Amino acid sequence: MSVRPRPGAEVPVLTAQMARASNPAGTTAMWVRDRLDGLWRDEDFADWYPRDGRPGLSPAQLATVSVLQFLLGLSDRDAAEAVRCRIDFKYALGLELDDPGFHHSVLTDFRDRLLRDGRADRLLDLTLARL
Structure with missing residues (x-):
């Protein structure tokens, strides 16, 4: 598997409209997008x-x-389901409303990559520098 940086990463218009209409006060996922968008880039x-x-x-x-999984106390299955089903998660990730999401095992694989060679520390350092 390789990384191909995604272009733009803007929230699709319909996703943003639906998220705001269904959650006028916002949600944790929307807050993360609105305040921390761009904190990480695929190139990182x-x-x-x-x-x-x-x-x-x-x-x-x-x-x-x-991050959302940790904040909301979700299991891998629940987090993957939220990406597949919740409009606010689609908003947070800049996904189209019909995006199918991913299998929950992808989160385990991502954490395994994070645990190698001090990557978690480097990612935290990068995050703190950008904040």
């Missing part, structure tokens, strides 16, 4: 993945899902 994770192979999911999005 490029050395975690091989250069060739089929494109993987956006590691910046997976990092955001991991």
Whole structure:
């Protein structure tokens, strides 16, 4: 699996409209998007993945899902289901409303990558520098 940076990463218009209409006061997921968007970029994770192979999911999005998972106390299955079903999660990740999401095992794989070679510490340092 390789990383192909996703272009733009803007919230699709319909996703934003539906998220705001259904949650006028916002949600935790919407707050994370509105205040922390751009905290991670796919390029920050490029050395975690091989250069060739089929494109993987956006590691910046997976990092955001991991943060939301922690904040909301969700299991991997529940977090993957939220990405598939919840409009506010689609908003947070900049996904179209019909995006099918991903299998919950992707979060385990992402955490496994995070645990290698001090990557978690480097990601935290990068996060703190950007904040």
